[in-house]
Amino acid sequence: MATGVRRWVPALDRPARVALLLAVVGVGYRLVLILHDVPGSNSDEATFGLVALHVTQGRSHPVFLYGQRYMGVLESYLAVPLIAVAGPSWLALRLPLLALYAVFVWLTYRLTRRICSPWFAVLVVGLLALGPERVVRDQLTAVGGRPEAKVAVVAMLLLAVGLAERTVRHRRLAVAAFGVLAGVATWSDWLIVPYLAAAGLVLVVALRRELLGRAAVLLLAGFAVGAAPMIYDNLTAPPGQDSLSVFRRVDAGFGGPPPPLVERLRGGLTEGVPLASGLCPPEGCARWPEWFGLGYPLLLALAAGLALVALRRPTLAARYGPSDRPGPDSGPGPGGPGPGPAGPGDPAASGGSRPGGGVGHPVRPVTHLALVAGAALTLLGYLRSPLAASDPLASARYLSVLQLSLPAVLWPLWLAAAAARRGTVGAAGRLGGAVATAALAALTVTALVVTGHFATGTAGIRAEERQARRLADTLRATGPRQVYGDYWTCGRLIFNTAEQVLCGVLDDRLTPGQNRYPAYWRAVARAERPGYVMRPGSAAERRLTELLAQRNVPATVTDVAGYRIYHPATAVRPWR
Numbered sequence: 001m002a003t004g005v006r007r008w009v010p011a012l013d014r015p016a017r018v019a020l021l022l023a024v025v026g027v028g029y030r031l032v033l034i035l036h037d038v039p040g041s042n043s044d045e046a047t048f049g050l051v052a053l054h055v056t057q058g059r060s061h062p063v064f065l066y067g068q069r070y071m072g073v074l075e076s077y078l079a080v081p082l083i084a085v086a087g088p089s090w091l092a093l094r095l096p097l098l099a100l101y102a103v104f105v106w107l108t109y110r111l112t113r114r115i116c117s118p119w120f121a122v123l124v125v126g127l128l129a130l131g132p133e134r135v136v137r138d139q140l141t142a143v144g145g146r147p148e149a150k151v152a153v154v155a156m157l158l159l160a161v162g163l164a165e166r167t168v169r170h171r172r173l174a175v176a177a178f179g180v181l182a183g184v185a186t187w188s189d190w191l192i193v194p195y196l197a198a199a200g201l202v203l204v205v206a207l208r209r210e211l212l213g214r215a216a217v218l219l220l221a222g223f224a225v226g227a228a229p230m231i232y233d234n235l236t237a238p239p240g241q242d243s244l245s246v247f248r249r250v251d252a253g254f255g256g257p258p259p260p261l262v263e264r265l266r267g268g269l270t271e272g273v274p275l276a277s278g279l280c281p282p283e284g285c286a287r288w289p290e291w292f293g294l295g296y297p298l299l300l301a302l303a304a305g306l307a308l309v310a311l312r313r314p315t316l317a318a319r320y321g322p323s324d325r326p327g328p329d330s331g332p333g334p335g336g337p338g339p340g341p342a343g344p345g346d347p348a349a350s351g352g353s354r355p356g357g358g359v360g361h362p363v364r365p366v367t368h369l370a371l372v373a374g375a376a377l378t379l380l381g382y383l384r385s386p387l388a389a390s391d392p393l394a395s396a397r398y399l400s401v402l403q404l405s406l407p408a409v410l411w412p413l414w415l416a417a418a419a420a421r422r423g424t425v426g427a428a429g430r431l432g433g434a435v436a437t438a439a440l441a442a443l444t445v446t447a448l449v450v451t452g453h454f455a456t457g458t459a460g461i462r463a464e465e466r467q468a469r470r471l472a473d474t475l476r477a478t479g480p481r482q483v484y485g486d487y488w489t490c491g492r493l494i495f496n497t498a499e500q501v502l503c504g505v506l507d508d509r510l511t512p513g514q515n516r517y518p519a520y521w522r523a524v525a526r527a528e529r530p531g532y533v534m535r536p537g538s539a540a541e542r543r544l545t546e547l548l549a550q551r552n553v554p555a556t557v558t559d560v561a562g563y564r565i566y567h568p569a570t571a572v573r574p575w576r
Contacts, residue, residue, distance in 0.1 A: 013118070015113070015119050016118070019109050019121060022125045022126045022129045023105045023106065023125055023129060026101075026125075026128060026129030026131070027101065027102050027105075029129070029455070030131060031098060033131075033455075033458070034095070034098065034140055036462055037090065037461070037462055037465040037466075038136075038461050038462065039136055040461045040464055040465060041090050041141070041468070041492055041495075042141075042143075042488060042491075042492060043490060043491025044143045045093065045142050045492075046491035046492045046494065046495035046496075047065060047066055047067075047491050047516050047517070048065065048073060048076045048093065048142040048143070049076070049079070049088055049090070049093045050066070050495055051065065051066065051076035052076040052080050052083050052088070053083060053088050053495075053498070053499070055076065055077060055080050056080050056083050056084045063187075063232070063233040064233065064243070065516070066516040066517045067514065067515070067516030068516070069233075069237070069241060069242075070190060070243040070244075070246050071144060071145065071189065072145050072229070072230065074145060074148055074184065074187070075097065075142040075144075075147070075148065076142070078100075078148075079092055079093045079095075079096055082095060082096070088495060088498050094140050094142065097147050100147040100148055100151055104147070105125055105128050105129070107151065107155055107158060108125070108128060108404075108406075109121050109122075109124070110158060111154055111161070111367075111407070112407040114158070114161060115161065115364045115367050116407055116414070117414075120407070120410075120414045121407075123414070123440070124410070126444070127278070127406065127443070127444065128403065128406070130447045130448060130450075130451045131451055132278050132280070132281060132450040132453070132454045133281065134275045134276065134278065134280070134396060134397070135278040135400070135403075138397055138400035139400075144188075144191075144397075145185070145187075145189030145191075146189055146192070146400050146401055148184070148185070148188050149185040149188050149189045149192035149195075150401060150403065150404055152182070152184055152185040152192075153185065153192060153195045153196065153199055153374075153404055154404065156178050156181050156182065156196075156199040156202075157370065157371075159178050159181075159203075160178065160203045160206045160363065161206070161363050161367060163175070163203070163206040163207060164202075164205065164206035164363035165361060172214070172215070172218055175203075175207070175215045175218045175222070176218040176221065176222040177222065178203060178219060178222065179219040179220065179221065179223040179224075179226065180222040180225050181222075182222075182226060183222065183225060183227030183228070184227070185226075186223075186226070186227050186230065187226065187227050187229055191381075191398060191401060192401060194374050194377035194378050194381065195370075195378070195401060195404055197377075198369075198370035198373040198377075199374075201366070201370055202363065202367050202370045205362060205363055205366045230243065258386050259388075259390065260389075261383075263389035264383050264385075264386070264388040264389045265383060267388045267390075267392035268293075268379070268382055268383045268389075268392060269290075269293040269297075270285060270290040270294060271284065271290075271293070271392035271396065272293070272382060272388060272396040272398075273292070273293035273296045273379070273402070274289035274293045275393065275396035275399075276400050276402050276403075277292070277402065277403075277406075278447045278450065279292060279446050279447055279450060280450060281450055281453060283393070284393060289446060292443065296379075296409070297376075299409045300372050300375055300376055300409065303368060303371075303372050303408045303409060303411055303412055304368075304369060304372045306365075306412055307365035307366070307368040307369045307408075308365075308369070310362075310364075310365035310368075311365050368407075368408045371404060371405040371407065371409075372405065372409075374401075374404060375402050375404070375405035375408070378402060379399070382398055410443075413439055413440050414436070414440065415436075416432045416433045416435075416436035417436040417437040417440060420432065420434060420436070420437070421433065466561075467561035467562045467563075468492055468496060468561075469496055470561040471496075471533070471561050471563050472493055472501065474558075474560045474561075474565075475493070475497065475501045475531075475533075476497045476501055479531075480527075480529065480530060480531035480567055481501050482503075482504075482530045482531070483502075483503050483524065483530060483531040483533050483565075484503065484504045484505075484530055484531070484532050484533070485505070485532065485534070486506065486508075486513070486540060487505045489503065489563070490503035493533070494520065502520050502523045503520060503524065504521045505521070506540060507540070508538070509539075509540075509543060510540060510544060510547070511574075528571060529568065529569070529570065529571055530571060530573075531565055531566060531567040531568075532565070532566040532567075532568075532572075534563065534566065535562075535563065536562075536563075541564065544566060544572075547572065547574055548566075548572065553568050554568070555568040
């Protein structure tokens with residue numbers, strides 16, 4: 001029995017054991033959060049939940065999010081089995097995302113260890129285990145395709161590295177899987193396209209001439225399978241309703257001249273990047289994280305320079321990262337005692353000794369370049385958006401994919417710190433190493449402090465969730481069952497009541513708003529006496545009270561959990 005267990009479970013060296021412990025802490029921390037209704041829910045996430053509910057009931061099988069024909073709903077389909085068994089809930093919607101986070105951390109550890117060094121991979125896992133509000137919200141709320149797309153990209157890079165070093169047993173199957181992952185990621189979220197292009201470059205380097213033959217057919221076939229829902233929907237969509245047309249209209253919807261470049265750079269670098277990196281609370285960044293954001297392009301440039309140097313020096317390319325095979329790589333850290341490899345230039349780190357890998361294969365530095373290119377293209381795309389200047393705190397979610405590039409971004413700092421500790425550099429190198437060590441320590445401590453601040457300050461989020469559930473319970477028990485409200489009230493209300501209460505979305509002028517699922521609007525429109533759910537003191541409530549007074553329509557008014565429910569004696573629909 002024990003022999004069989006040892007055969008199937010590989011022995012873990014010291015870095016692997018520490019990384020596993022950190023990963024378990026990160027998953028456990030997030031599980032506790034979602035069990036306590038943190039992060040807070042919203043109507044965007046509720047729409048994904050309603051898609052899952054409709055799929056469970058066999059009512060529809062949408063490809064894209066209701067009212068948004070370019071955002072895939074894979075997250076909804078992942079939640080279908082849980083909702084089918086336990087009914088609609090935020091926990092059922094988020095548990096698959098927790099599993100995706102765990103897979104992402106595991107794959108990132110494997111990739112980082114393979115192209116960098118074991119203890120550096122531990123550092124990356126430790127940083128990924130931390131989670132302030134902005135990071136956790138991106139990881140655990142079903143509001144887009146980023147969690148599954150990040151998993152797909154890391155898996156694609158691992159496949160490409162394995163193909164290059166000939167450690168993948170079934171090469172054709174691996175190429176087809178690469179294509180499937182690329183297709184699924186494209187369907188899920190177009191924000192991942194820069195990283196998909198960069199991963200494709202790694203595959204080209206890995207396969208070279210093989211892509212001129214059957215491998216290309218397998219790759220395209222795999223992509224077609226992964227993106228099949230998106231391809232079918234776009235081929236059958238009415239004119240102007242295909243994903244590309246809709247996305248272009250959304251992109252052009254900002255209107256007017258873009259803010260000055262300086263403002264976009266300031267907002268994107270000093271707020272967006274630190275927030276997405278987990279260094280800031282949601283209300284904004286302090287001075288030190290802002291400096292990290294400003295230095296982020298420099299770190300990308302340094303990482304790219306190191307990779308390019310490795311490409312020009314075959315022996316360094318062969319040693320760019322240690323192999324992932326079991327071996328004596330359990331030293332205590334960069335440059336510390338013990339036989340473990342510390343990075344480029346260490347003979348023990350040679351990847352050229354892998355069976356079939358060849359000496360000096362450039363796939364590892366090319367993988368670094370791919371991660372740098374993905375981050376750079378993502379950042380450039382974000383900086384061209386007006387949101388980088390006008391609302392960087394909310395729009396930082398578009399930079400959550402930068403987590404993919406964490407190994408490449410921090411690698412220059414790790415190498416400088418390791419070289420200084422080994423004493424193989426001069427005075428300038430030792431100074432640079434001290435600065436790099438301080439920067440890594442500051443990043444870790446800052447992320448830890450911000451995570452602790454968030455974890456101990458969730459009372460407000462939990463209270464707001466209780467209020468939303470109390471509103472849902474009240475309307476479900478006493479009515480009205482058909483109401484109007486704002487966008488951020490309606491979707492969550494419908495999901496919290498499992499569609500027992502239906503809600504039509506109005507804007508502040510009490511005219512039809514963003515109704516993602518028109519059937520709800522039509523159902524409320526047929527109601528004889530629809531109610532109104534308002535936030536006290538809102539512009540919509542003031543407009544409603546004025547309208548009721550002008551038309552001399554009496555209404556019962558009930559205050560429930562921070563909301564105000566109006567139930568007019570006769571139907572009031574001012575937009576008709």
